[in-house]
Amino acid sequence: MGRAKKDRRQKREDYRAALREDDVTELPRKKFYRQRAHANPFSDHRLIYPPHPDQMDWSSLYPDYVVDEPQQDQQTPAPETPSDRELTPARPKRISKDVEVADIGCGFGGLLVALAPLMPETLILGLEIRVSVTQFVEDRIKALRRQNEAAGLYRNVGVLRANTMKFLPNFFRKGQLAKVFICFPDPHFKARKHKQRIVSTTLNSEYAYVLRPGGIVYTITDVPDLHEWMVQHFEAHPSFERVPEDEQEADPCVPIMRTETEEGKKVERHKGQKHVALFRRLEDPAW
Amino acid sequence: MAVPCHLLKVCGNIVFAAQGSDIHSFSSELEHISTWRYPVKQGAESTTPAAEVQESPAPEEPPAKRRKVGGGQEPTSNGGAAAPTDGQVKSRKAAQYDNPANERPFVQGLYATADGRHVVAITGSDKTIWVFEHDGAGKLKELSQRAMPKRPCSLAFTADNRTILSANKFGDVHALPLLPSPTTTTTSATTSSSPNPTTGLPLSRSATPSTPTATAFKPQANELTVHTKRNLKALENQKRSLSRKAFEDQQQQQQQQAPPPFEHALLLGHVSMLTAICVGTATVAVPAVAAQASEPGTSIGNGTGNGAEAASAPARTTVRREYIITADRDEHIRVSRGMPQAHVIEGFCLGHEEFVSQLCMAPGGREELLISGGGDDDLFIWDWVNGRLLGRSGVLEHVKRVAGEDVDKVAVTRVFGCGWQGTTAVFVVVERVPALFHYELLDDSRLQHRETIPLRGNPLDVDIIESPSGGQRLLVAMDPSASVSIEEGSSSLVVLDKQETGWKQTNVENLPACEDANISADELQKILYSTESLRKLTDFD
Ligand SMILES: C[S@@+](CC[C@H](N)C(=O)[O-])C[C@H]1O[C@@H](n2cnc3c(N)ncnc32)[C@H](O)[C@@H]1O
Numbered sequence: 001m002g003r004a005k006k007d008r009r010q011k012r013e014d015y016r017a018a019l020r021e022d023d024v025t026e027l028p029r030k031k032f033y034r035q036r037a038h039a040n041p042f043s044d045h046r047l048i049y050p051p052h053p054d055q056m057d058w059s060s061l062y063p064d065y066v067v068d069e070p071q072q073d074q075q076t077p078a079p080e081t082p083s084d085r086e087l088t089p090a091r092p093k094r095i096s097k098d099v100e101v102a103d104i105g106c107g108f109g110g111l112l113v114a115l116a117p118l119m120p121e122t123l124i125l126g127l128e129i130r131v132s133v134t135q136f137v138e139d140r141i142k143a144l145r146r147q148n149e150a151a152g153l154y155r156n157v158g159v160l161r162a163n164t165m166k167f168l169p170n171f172f173r174k175g176q177l178a179k180v181f182i183c184f185p186d187p188h189f190k191a192r193k194h195k196q197r198i199v200s201t202t203l204n205s206e207y208a209y210v211l212r213p214g215g216i217v218y219t220i221t222d223v224p225d226l227h228e229w230m231v232q233h234f235e236a237h238p239s240f241e242r243v244p245e246d247e248q249e250a251d252p253c254v255p256i257m258r259t260e261t262e263e264g265k266k267v268e269r270h271k272g273q274k275h276v277a278l279f280r281r282l283e284d285p286a287w
Numbered sequence: 288m289a290v291p292c293h294l295l296k297v298c299g300n301i302v303f304a305a306q307g308s309d310i311h312s313f314s315s316e317l318e319h320i321s322t323w324r325y326p327v328k329q330g331a332e333s334t335t336p337a338a339e340v341q342e343s344p345a346p347e348e349p350p351a352k353r354r355k356v357g358g359g360q361e362p363t364s365n366g367g368a369a370a371p372t373d374g375q376v377k378s379r380k381a382a383q384y385d386n387p388a389n390e391r392p393f394v395q396g397l398y399a400t401a402d403g404r405h406v407v408a409i410t411g412s413d414k415t416i417w418v419f420e421h422d423g424a425g426k427l428k429e430l431s432q433r434a435m436p437k438r439p440c441s442l443a444f445t446a447d448n449r450t451i452l453s454a455n456k457f458g459d460v461h462a463l464p465l466l467p468s469p470t471t472t473t474t475s476a477t478t479s480s481s482p483n484p485t486t487g488l489p490l491s492r493s494a495t496p497s498t499p500t501a502t503a504f505k506p507q508a509n510e511l512t513v514h515t516k517r518n519l520k521a522l523e524n525q526k527r528s529l530s531r532k533a534f535e536d537q538q539q540q541q542q543q544q545a546p547p548p549f550e551h552a553l554l555l556g557h558v559s560m561l562t563a564i565c566v567g568t569a570t571v572a573v574p575a576v577a578a579q580a581s582e583p584g585t586s587i588g589n590g591t592g593n594g595a596e597a598a599s600a601p602a603r604t605t606v607r608r609e610y611i612i613t614a615d616r617d618e619h620i621r622v623s624r625g626m627p628q629a630h631v632i633e634g635f636c637l638g639h640e641e642f643v644s645q646l647c648m649a650p651g652g653r654e655e656l657l658i659s660g661g662g663d664d665d666l667f668i669w670d671w672v673n674g675r676l677l678g679r680s681g682v683l684e685h686v687k688r689v690a691g692e693d694v695d696k697v698a699v700t701r702v703f704g705c706g707w708q709g710t711t712a713v714f715v716v717v718e719r720v721p722a723l724f725h726y727e728l729l730d731d732s733r734l735q736h737r738e739t740i741p742l743r744g745n746p747l748d749v750d751i752i753e754s755p756s757g758g759q760r761l762l763v764a765m766d767p768s769a770s771v772s773i774e775e776g777s778s779s780l781v782v783l784d785k786q787e788t789g790w791k792q793t794n795v796e797n798l799p800a801c802e803d804a805n806i807s808a809d810e811l812q813k814i815l816y817s818t819e820s821l822r823k824l825t826d827f828d
Binding site: 052053166195200202203206237238239284287 | 557
């Protein structure tokens with residue numbers, strides 16, 4: 001590794017460490033968090049995820065929502081065999097509500113930060129596969145919480161590093177989510193890369209699984225072909241229907257998606273088009 | 288290189304055993320009946336559609352995985368599993384070494400329909416599903432061969448035995464009619480296909496609409512439609528690669544636009560390598576109204592009985608539902624509805640912390656239970672309809688007693704459930720461990736280890752047969768080269784009889800001569816022992 005590169009990395013780390021000091025309220029700067037544009041969603045990475053949503057510890061993401069409860073574990077008799085013990089893994093600290101809004105591929109977190117005050121009673125989670133981008137959002141949320149200590153803002157928003165194409169069901173139970181945002185997803189132009197697209201017929205079944213009936217998938221992109229792709233794939237999926245345009249335009253999340261995402265801002269500067277489409281999760285058919 | 292028998296399927300009183308690219312049949316006395324041999328292709332003139340389409344998915348597979356071993360199961364690269372990567376150039380080159388015309392791919396899966404009338408096999412590098420008619424006496428008649436665009440890794444049949452569900456390494460599950468309609472061209476498929484008995488829909492109509500074809504999208508954007516730097520860069524890269532490999536890309540796209548020329552429908556998919564698929568049925572009590580609305584489920588009567596009880600309680604009835612259960616390398620077991628609603632995920636059985644490689648519906652009328660195994664130390668027992676873990680049963684602890692205390696992980700390669708001498712038994716094979724592990728499924732859903740049966744080699748597959756005298760015998764396919772005690776004339780097919788003093792192991796001596804496969808010992812090992820390679824490396828990123 002070259003010297004220059006090492007220095008740069010050191011600088012980054014120093015910067016980020018300093019920012020994490022408790023009293024710092026300065027917002028993080030993107031240039032210390034840049035990362036290669038693409039992470040292969042098919043490889044293993046070194047991801048951390050719970051085996052089951054019940055084992056997810058949300059308390060560090062939403063510390064203000066942690067429920068104080070007496071340790072109930074002592075009352076139940078100790079399991080007899082080691083296997084039985086593993087059946088009831090240590091329950092993580094509970095929080096008083098479930099995450100209900102997920103931003104898939106949240107990037108630098110513009111949408112999260114704009115949604116947080118709009119729905120202060122709702123827990124919002126950003127999911128991002130790139131490590132340092134996730135770190136940026138984490139630091140950003142921390143700084144915002146400190147800056148807005150008195151108003152108690154941004155306590156309802158968190159971010160996780162995750163590969164959403166594989167592990168959504170590890171984080172969310174069936175029907176847990178009310179809204180899923182997919183904003184400016186990577187286009188993967190090449191036909192052979194289409195399986196890497198974050199919207200596909202088969203993946204849409206997983207979005208349907210984590211969404212409750214009536215829940216909404218929000219999509220936006222500047223790439224017309226990708227827009228068309230997403231519309232076709234969601235419309236073709238029996239669990240979704242497109243939300244009519246008047247309803248779409250009346251949804252307060254839509255303008256936020258257009259103007260507050262980092263990508264949305266870039267497209268704005270380039271005077272590009274933004275294509276929005278919303279899809280409603282339908283009830284499962286009788287069987 | 289001599290290859291052992293590596294797959295077994297007992298079908299009534301006939302034993303089928305795959306050895307390399309051959310499928311032998313034996314009587315219940317283990318007398319050889321006949322052998323089906325994979326047809327050797329004549330030069331470039333291919334008799335199978337496989338040769339034309341087999342490489343279409345190549346560019347999406349990681350190069351490491353494409354280093355093929357004479358048609359065997361590909362060595363799974365850690366991390367790259369089922370992973371389209373950027374290695375197109377290399378993989379295309381590697382593809383030239385795949386499955387040369389004279390090479391016969393290994394049988395990688397051997398199945399029989401519940402009625403025993405059909406045997407179905409998967410062969411490896413040509414990604415082909417073969418359907419045979421079984422005359423009930425050990426003779427196979429080849430009915431069809433269908434080269435799948437992606438390599439199938441596990442098959443299951445719908446409960447009516449009429450549809451094959453094929454799970455592939457790219458994470459997708461396709462439905463194919465067991466018996467393709469006589470004129471299987473894409474155009475005639477829609478018109479001539481017989482309606483699917485479960486759905487009433489022609490099978491070619493996808494339950495989950497399949498991905499619209501690439502043509503509909505013209506994925507290329509131009510500078511005017513791409514506004515962010517990130518996307519511009521992606522477009523740049525695309526252009527560059529286009530000019531460099533325009534020809535290949537074009538070819539690739541053509542291949543993508545040409546679906547295989549037989550009826551098949553995409554049912555569901557994981558973004559992960561699938562390792563196992565099975566079909567489960569459950570009898571569920573539902574309100575009578577719902578049951579009426581329910582078409583696909585078969586109403587099998589009034590669950591609340593008759594008389595006063597039925598009158599007072601809200602009318603309930605039971606329906607029999609079919610589910611598709613799929614397992615992947617990323618620790619998931621997914622429970623989806625059966626056709627035609629396979630797009631609906633009913634739930635997951637989550638708890639594994641390593642890959643899942645085996646699914647086994649509990650036998651003996653215990654179909655509400657599912658047993659799964661893989662890279663974890665234990666087997667898991669599930670109430671799969673409700674996605675609830677009921678129990679775990681150790682494997683590693685018993686392996687240690689055979690293979691030594693320093694063994695710290697296991698890869699379960701077979702979980703075989705059956706009725707066994709009045710009990711419900713589960714026999715387990717662990718990769719490279721020369722023993723068979725016998726568990727009993729108890730009435731309270733616990734899975735209890737009963738016995739470890741030491742073997743003279745590494746077992747590769749297991750099944751049971753009724754002996755002529757009426758008792759049950761265990762049949763084990765094994766790799767005698769890995770023999771723990773080298774014995775004269777050790778066979779790769781062994782019968783085990785339980786006796787007062789222990790297990791009597793009898794070699795099946797009269798194995799038909801098998802052409803030595805053109806394969807190195809190393810490559811053979813990779814085919815026979817591919818499960819551990821599913822494990823993720825912890826230091827990989
Ligand atoms: C073009 S950016 C859009 C970021 C943000 N939504 C916005 O609109 O500003 C797409 C983001 O999705 C992330 N991403 C891609 N695949 C992902 C996956 N499988 N899981 C989680 N994030 C993913 C990328 O790392 C990238 O940050």
